Amino acid sequence: MSKKIVLISCVSQKLSHRAKAKDLYVSTLFKLNLKYGNSLKPDAIYILSAEHGLLSLDQMIDPYERTLNNMRAPDIKEWANKVLSQLKEVTSLKGDAFTFLAGEKYRRYLLPHLSNTEIPLKGLPIGKQLKHLKELTA
Numbered sequence: 001m002s003k004k005i006v007l008i009s010c011v012s013q014k015l016s017h018r019a020k021a022k023d024l025y026v027s028t029l030f031k032l033n034l035k036y037g038n039s040l041k042p043d044a045i046y047i048l049s050a051e052h053g054l055l056s057l058d059q060m061i062d063p064y065e066r067t068l069n070n071m072r073a074p075d076i077k078e079w080a081n082k083v084l085s086q087l088k089e090v091t092s093l094k095g096d097a098f099t100f101l102a103g104e105k106y107r108r109y110l111l112p113h114l115s116n117t118e119i120p121l122k123g124l125p126i127g128k129q130l131k132h133l134k135e136l137t138a
Helices: 028-039 073-090 126-137
Strands: 004-009 044-049 053-056 097-101 116-118
Touching: 004 028, 028 044, 028 097, 028 126, 044 073, 053 073
Parallel strands: 004 044, 004 097, 097 116
Antiparallel strands: 044 053
16 A cells, blocks of 8 residues: 655754754744645655755754755765665655655655655745645644
C-alpha cells in the first residue's frame, strides 16, 4: 500500500543551538509548512536539509549555514543523489505519494525519480505561499 510522504525544505532562520530538526527551523514559512504537512495526515514528514540531506523531524542536529540557493547545479545534483538514496531507505520512490513543500531548487533533481508527486504551492512567491498556508491551516 502506498504511503503519503511530505517533504519540507529547510530554511535559513534557525535556533542558535542543537535541537530536534522540527524545532531548529524557526521561520514562519517552515512552521506553516509543517502545520499544513501535518494536516494532510501523512505517513511521514521529512525535512530536505541542504546540510544533511533527508532529516526526520525528531533527528537532533546543530545549526548550520549551508543552503542550496548559492550552490551550483553539479553540487545540487550530488545533494539530490544523497537524498534519493536516503529516501530509498524509508520510502518507495515509485510507489509512495510525495507532497513537496519545497522550492524548485530542492525539487528539480528529485522529481524525475518519483512517480507520484504533488506541489501544492508551485509557482507562488513566498508572500503568497504564506497567505495560502495560513488559509489552509486556519
